[in-house]
Amino acid sequence: MALQLHHRASPAVVVTLLAALAALPAITHAIDEPFYLVLASRILLYALAATSLNLLVGFGGMVSFGHAAFFGTGAYVVAIAASHGLDSAWTAWPLAMGVAAFAALVIGAISLRTRGVYFIMITLAFAQMMFYVFVSLKAYGGEDGLPLPHRSVAGAGLDLKSDTTFYYVTLALVAAASGLLWRLVNSRFGRALQGIRENETRMEAVGFPVYRIKLAAFVIAGAIAGLAGALAANQSDMAGPAMLHWNQSGTLLVMVILGGTGRFLGPALGAAVLLLLEEFVSAYTMHWQFYVGAVLLAVVMFLPGGLASMFAGRRRDG
Amino acid sequence: MAELLHLDALVKRFGGLTATDGVTLDVADGEIHALIGPNGAGKTTLIHQIAGSLAPDAGRIRFNGVDVTRMSLHLRTQLGLARSYQVVSLFRRLSVRDNLAFAVQARTGSTFQFWRAAADQQPLFDEARELAARVDLADRLDAPARTLAHGEQRRLEIGLALATRPRLLLLDEPLAGLGPEESARMVDLVSGLRSHCTLLLVEHDMDAVFRLADRVSVLVNGRIIATGTPDEIRVHREVRRAYLGDDVAVHDA
Numbered sequence: 261m262a263l264q265l266h267h268r269a270s271p272a273v274v275v276t277l278l279a280a281l282a283a284l285p286a287i288t289h290a291i292d293e294p295f296y297l298v299l300a301s302r303i304l305l306y307a308l309a310a311t312s313l314n315l316l317v318g319f320g321g322m323v324s325f326g327h328a329a330f331f332g333t334g335a336y337v338v339a340i341a342a343s344h345g346l347d348s349a350w351t352a353w354p355l356a357m358g359v360a361a362f363a364a365l366v367i368g369a370i371s372l373r374t375r376g377v378y379f380i381m382i383t384l385a386f387a388q389m390m391f392y393v394f395v396s397l398k399a400y401g402g403e404d405g406l407p408l409p410h411r412s413v414a415g416a417g418l419d420l421k422s423d424t425t426f427y428y429v430t431l432a433l434v435a436a437a438s439g440l441l442w443r444l445v446n447s448r449f450g451r452a453l454q455g456i457r458e459n460e461t462r463m464e465a466v467g468f469p470v471y472r473i474k475l476a477a478f479v480i481a482g483a484i485a486g487l488a489g490a491l492a493a494n495q496s497d498m499a500g501p502a503m504l505h506w507n508q509s510g511t512l513l514v515m516v517i518l519g520g521t522g523r524f525l526g527p528a529l530g531a532a533v534l535l536l537l538e539e540f541v542s543a544y545t546m547h548w549q550f551y552v553g554a555v556l557l558a559v560v561m562f563l564p565g566g567l568a569s570m571f572a573g574r575r576r577d578g
Numbered sequence: 579m580a581e582l583l584h585l586d587a588l589v590k591r592f593g594g595l596t597a598t599d600g601v602t603l604d605v606a607d608g609e610i611h612a613l614i615g616p617n618g619a620g621k622t623t624l625i626h627q628i629a630g631s632l633a634p635d636a637g638r639i640r641f642n643g644v645d646v647t648r649m650s651l652h653l654r655t656q657l658g659l660a661r662s663y664q665v666v667s668l669f670r671r672l673s674v675r676d677n678l679a680f681a682v683q684a685r686t687g688s689t690f691q692f693w694r695a696a697a698d699q700q701p702l703f704d705e706a707r708e709l710a711a712r713v714d715l716a717d718r719l720d721a722p723a724r725t726l727a728h729g730e731q732r733r734l735e736i737g738l739a740l741a742t743r744p745r746l747l748l749l750d751e752p753l754a755g756l757g758p759e760e761s762a763r764m765v766d767l768v769s770g771l772r773s774h775c776t777l778l779l780v781e782h783d784m785d786a787v788f789r790l791a792d793r794v795s796v797l798v799n800g801r802i803i804a805t806g807t808p809d810e811i812r813v814h815r816e817v818r819r820a821y822l823g824d825d826v827a828v829h830d831a
Contacts (some may be wrong), residue, residue, distance in 0.1 A: 262720065425591075446696060446697060447696055466684045555635065
């Protein structure tokens with residue numbers, strides 16, 4: 261079987277998933293474990309960040325090791341704007357996306373002139389530069405990070421200080437952004453992007469503006485990561501340099517690889533599994549990273565297509 | 579006939595080696611022009627420069643009246659300059675249909691379309707099917723390119739180039755590695771392209787070259803030593819000495 265470029269979404273799976281996620285607050289309320297709702301919001305926003313990274317890694321063949329730069333930028337834009345009194349979600353969140361997109365445009369324009377290992381290293385280097393920029397901004401918390409005076413104000417009767425409301429707003433945004441990315445993957449643009457992953461030189465030889473296509477994907481992924489970062493700042497009530505650290509970029513890559521690059525929902529699954537493992541294993545042992553590492557090793561060795569490849573047969577044949 | 583491609587004193591050096599040493603060459607609109615020469619003469623280097631994957635150190639390339647010397651690969655393709663590769667370069671994991679649909683999409687533009695599902699855009703796949711028929715692969719549409727036989731891969735390679743609707747097609751050794759049957763099939767295919775586009779053909783198989791070409795240019799050590807009709811080239815003294823070898827000449831006589 262040839263590799264398929266069109267990624268079907270089974271309506272049954274999408275509806276079931278959304279219904280289960282929508283019912284979650286009622287469940288955590290019933291069992292009186294409100295903390296799980298906070299964890300679920302965290303998983304959702306990381307799922308979005310990982311899904312945006314997968315546009316580059318899984319669909320575009322660009323292994324970016326600096327995606328946290330855009331995630332962290334989104335978080336800092338929300339925190340810095342709030343510290344200057346700009347606390348409306350309707351302006352601060354789009355601003356976070358815009359600034360992250362601009363950062364991606366500058367970093368991408370330079371990094372995308374390289375390929376392979378060089379691309380990995382240069383994206384890593386740029387992200388670390390951004391990390392040190394934010395560490396050195398003493399006015400905005402420096403190494404300690406910048407606490408949010410309060411969560412963004414959404415208006416329209418939505419009080420984001422309520423964990424339940426915040427969860428639903430996060431769910432709506434993550435679902436909408438994922439839906440957009442899914443349409444994108446299956447559009448002419450997404451086809452061209454996947455063609456570049458398969459054979460970049462050939463794509464250029466048949467007449468595609470390869471560099472511009474890659475740069476556009478890089479900017480879109482950066483903007484979506486910025487949105488995830490804006491949500492993260494609200495969820496944790498602060499923006500800190502750790503959000504841009506290379507550890508964070510690595511975590512996002514691990515989510516993508518753990519879940520599987522071949523399927524659209526793979527990275528979201530990877531985000532859920534990684535954060536749940538971290539949560540529950542760290543309750544038993546401080547050496548939780550050892551066990552998470554063992555799981556990752558097992559997946560890479562026995563399920564090279566990622567956890568998502570366990571569902572509905574194999575996608576890749578190459 | 580009007581000239582479609584004009585190379586003017588093209589030079590390409592790799593360190594101390596001058597691979598292209600002042601090549602001046604005209605390809606007329608509508609002809610099949612063959613480029614022959616011994617191994618290492620610089621044929622593929624020349625093709626790379628015309629296609630745009632290598633930049634010359636000096637000289638100019640004019641295509642259809644436009645100076646394309648510094649133009650990028652994908653813009654040249656959009657002007658109607660296409661190439662097929664000596665070593666096949668395909669989308670190996672994808673079906674023949676998707677391989678060809680890429681090339682159709684590139685030509686019809688609007689790649690920056692982010693919402694509509696491409697899989698529903700029937701014209702892409704209709705044209706892919708027509709192209710497959712033209713290169714004799716109509717029954718292989720769903721096969722991944724990597725599972726095709728060598729001859730089939732070569733034909734798909736040409737199909738990809740044709741999808742860009744070229745005015746000039748650069749064919750780099752289309753017969754390389756093909757058995758006699760597949761070779762004959764390819765010669766028929768190339769011969770059938772004559773009515774669609776101008777061809778610049780690099781080939782080692784002299785029987786095929788003399789059968790197909792309207793004109794032949796001979797490249798030796800980075801220089802064109804002769805250009806003429808196949809009959810003129812066959813009897814050209816310098817060519818016989820430098821390239822064909824006396825035994826071939828005797829055999830032909």
